[in-house]
Amino acid sequence: MALFYALLFALVFLIRYSAGQLKIGFYSETCPEAESTVSSVVQDAVVSDPNLAAVLLRLHFHDCFVEGCDGSILIENGPNAEKHAFGHQGVGGFEVIEKAKARLEDACPGVVSCADIVALAARDAIALSNGPSYQVPTGRRDGEVSNVTLADDMPDVSDSIQQLKTKFLHNGLSEKDLVLLSAAHTIGTTACFFMTKRLYNFFPGGGSDPGINPSFLVELKATCPQNGDVNVRLPIDRGSERVFDKQILQNIKDGFAVLESDSRLNDDIITNAIIDSYLGILSPIFGPSFEADFVESIVKMGHIGVKTGQQGHVRRLCAAFS
Secondary structure (H helix, E strand, O other), X not given: OHHHXXXXXXXXXXXXXXXXXXXXXXXXXXXXXXXXHHHHHHHHHHHHOOOHHHHHHHXXXXXXXXOOOOOHHHOOOOOOOHHHOHHHOOOOOHHHHHHHHHHHHHHOOOOOOHHHHHHHHHHHHHHHOOOOOOOOOEOOEEOOOOOHHHHOOOOXXXXXXXXXXXXXXXXXXXXXXXXXXXXXXXXXXXXHHHOHHHHHEOOOOOEOOOOOOHHHHHHHHHHOOOOOOOOOEEEOOOOOOOOOOOHHHHHHHOOOOOOHHHHHHHHOHHHHHHHHHOOOOOHHHHOXXXXXXXHHHHHHXXXXXXXXXXXXXXXXXXXXXX
């Protein structure tokens, strides 16, 4: 059985990554200031609104999980646009990407894709949150499809651990990638809207998720009372919502996960063991590096279903097929 899953994963990986090759410094000759321009726009945006760092990181994730990393989530083509999918609720940062695109169109018309801007913006957002700096392979082309139904299989906060693992596997991502990319919740906030089921209707007859630490349950209910304002926001990483670090993993382990999907990582022997590998007393010396492994996972995610070469095109506006 283990061999079967290994072969299946390898097949999925080959299928999802067969679209083309990206490379670091793709714009070094055609638009040398591409990456520094995106960095400048992102820095200005995050200084103005620190929460935008998390927003831009999640925009990259949501883009890649539907039709691959091709900027499809940016398109505004009416009520059936992908960006209006239920699974994309709360996703934002579109204006930051459009601002960076406008500057790049002035400097290098028709050269830098919106899909690459999204990936670069996520990289810069992480660095601005005290996270690791890393290089982003570029060369993506923008997709030509945007449909709300294509986002039906987005990972959801109420998914079981098996559903999460299946959705990640479908995109060529392993259990380790699931843990690390879930840890991107180390920065940012969520709304009480996403907490209602977990706090008050976890079982058919009502009740709370037993995976929540009892003392934390009191805190969560105070912030998100039943029939209260569902738009109230709370940090996803209790005590460390502005700093990119592995505190989120300790919170998940201790029952202080805010999101149900994060808590479910405790329900599986494999994902639980992966969390433990980063938290042991000797982990800082002998264990794997959370930062290095996260970079590996997000770069890997950034290759999902990419369009390169003659596939797709480079949009002049990120919100339109132009």
